[in-house]
Amino acid sequence: MSDEDFHILAIDPEGQRHKVPALEGWTLMEILRDAGLPIKAECGGACSCATCHVYIDREWLDKMRRKSIDEDDMLFDQAFKVDEERSRLSCQILFSSEINGLKLTIAESPKI
Amino acid sequence: MVSMVKTHVAIIGAGPVGLFAVFELGLLDIETHVIDVLPKVGGQCAELYPDKPIYDIPAIPKISGQELTDQLMEQIKPFKPEFHLGHVVEELQELDDGFLIKTDQGLSLEAKLVVIAAGGGRFTPKKPPIQGIEDFEGSSVFYALKDRSVVKDKSVVIAGGGDSALDWALELYPETKDLTVVHRREEFRAAPHSVQNLKALEAEGKIKIIIGDIIDIKGEDGQLSSVSVRPKHDRDQLIDIDCHLLMPFYGLTMTLGPIAQWGLNLERDLIPVDTEKFETSAQGIFAIGDINHYPGKLKLILSGFHESALMAQAAFKYIFPDKKLRFQYTTASSSLQKKLGVRE
Numbered sequence: 001m002s003d004e005d006f007h008i009l010a011i012d013p014e015g016q017r018h019k020v021p022a023l024e025g026w027t028l029m030e031i032l033r034d035a036g037l038p039i040k041a042e043c044g045g046a047c048s049c050a051t052c053h054v055y056i057d058r059e060w061l062d063k064m065r066r067k068s069i070d071e072d073d074m075l076f077d078q079a080f081k082v083d084e085e086r087s088r089l090s091c092q093i094l095f096s097s098e099i100n101g102l103k104l105t106i107a108e109s110p111k112i
Numbered sequence: 113m114v115s116m117v118k119t120h121v122a123i124i125g126a127g128p129v130g131l132f133a134v135f136e137l138g139l140l141d142i143e144t145h146v147i148d149v150l151p152k153v154g155g156q157c158a159e160l161y162p163d164k165p166i167y168d169i170p171a172i173p174k175i176s177g178q179e180l181t182d183q184l185m186e187q188i189k190p191f192k193p194e195f196h197l198g199h200v201v202e203e204l205q206e207l208d209d210g211f212l213i214k215t216d217q218g219l220s221l222e223a224k225l226v227v228i229a230a231g232g233g234r235f236t237p238k239k240p241p242i243q244g245i246e247d248f249e250g251s252s253v254f255y256a257l258k259d260r261s262v263v264k265d266k267s268v269v270i271a272g273g274g275d276s277a278l279d280w281a282l283e284l285y286p287e288t289k290d291l292t293v294v295h296r297r298e299e300f301r302a303a304p305h306s307v308q309n310l311k312a313l314e315a316e317g318k319i320k321i322i323i324g325d326i327i328d329i330k331g332e333d334g335q336l337s338s339v340s341v342r343p344k345h346d347r348d349q350l351i352d353i354d355c356h357l358l359m360p361f362y363g364l365t366m367t368l369g370p371i372a373q374w375g376l377n378l379e380r381d382l383i384p385v386d387t388e389k390f391e392t393s394a395q396g397i398f399a400i401g402d403i404n405h406y407p408g409k410l411k412l413i414l415s416g417f418h419e420s421a422l423m424a425q426a427a428f429k430y431i432f433p434d435k436k437l438r439f440q441y442t443t444a445s446s447s448l449q450k451k452l453g454v455r456e
Binding site for chain 2: 043049111
């Protein structure tokens with residue numbers, strides 16, 4: 001399978017579905033941002049702001065690597081509407097062929 | 113308190129790029145005042161990743177956000193910039209000969225030029241998605257406290273598990289009627305000594321800790337009476353806690369804020385500039401660092417440093433129109449070395 005066939009399916013906070021081209025070695029946050037989807041990712045991927053929060057679809061959960069302590073810290077301390085099973089920070093997940101076709105939903109940005 | 117200050121250049125934003133602008137302007141004898149919403153300097157570097165290493169500062173293989181901030185402060189010391197921290201610039205008015213800046217803390221600053229180095233915008237607290245919370249903000253819900261006497265003999269709830277939450281809890285509890293910390297899990301991310309103090313106070317019965325999520329608030333006419341917490345380990349239950357004052361601490365996020373109202377051209381919340389002077393659509397207002405945009409722009413600290421140097425050259429021509437700008441190296445110029453305090 002060539003790189004061009006890799007993709008993820010992202011549902012934005014408004015419920016719109018997007019099929020987004022994905023590249024191995026990119027983080028999910030970078031893939032979503034590159035596609036122009038609404039992901040703030042304020043700290044630029046340093047696991048320091050929790051503004052790249054996504055919900056992974058249940059059917060993909062067993063393919064995901066475990067969260068680091070840092071990622072867990074940020075989700076619990078700074079994200080809202082956290083789902084203990086499905087919530088992840090998209091800057092902490094590298095795309096690879098094993099998760100080709102991954103489905104996720106982008107969390108709403110925090111209110112200001 | 114209203115105070116009026118005059119200066120050459122007002123720099124909005126005390127992140128690395130704003131700080132380095134002080135240096136580049138200072139070398140050209142241009143005085144600066146720096147304004148930032150945060151109570152400390154360093155911007156994102158100090159607020160979001162103080163301990164995380166940065167690897168792409170030229171000639172510095174590895175430096176943390178806080179160290180970079182500290183080094184910049186050391187570097188700009190000879191120029192004695194004035195800092196106005198904890199201020200939000202609310203208004204920017206054009207005068208005949210410069211600009212008038214007004215902050216939410218009552219500062220009025222008259223400057224010949226303005227440099228916007230505001231990065232991703234103004235840091236502001238994340239507001240929890242609790243129905244109706246806006247109705248209580250400023251009267252019963254606070255994201256920071258200026259007047260601590262408002263907690264006296266009140267039931268106070270502090271939400272969060274980081275340093276801000278714990279610092280406020282430890283500081284305020286003696287004044288309150290009772291204080292409860294609500295956090296979503298058993299582990300606290302705050303500094304270990306703060307967590308120890310909190311646990312000790314809980315053991316003494318002086319602070320309550322509830323592990324769960326605030327999902328509802330109740331009250332009337334802006335005055336809270338209780339909050340409802342769903343405990344982490346019993347999702348079907350709801351605990352009502354007496355609460356006159358709620359302080360949520362879920363970190364900060366960034367927003368463009370009042371800059372959007374200053375009449376500048378904007379493109380997707382960024383300020384377009386030219387790449388010679390880094391001037392905005394308004395003459396005398398410059399934008400440098402992450403907040404600006406031009407073809408080929410890269411949001412890197414190093415780009416902001418370059419932009420500072422070129423902006424300073426342009427600023428000189430406005431501030432000292434009759435003087436000839438002399439390009440000098442710090443290695444060779446005795447006059448620059450005198451300014452830096454390294455030569456008598």
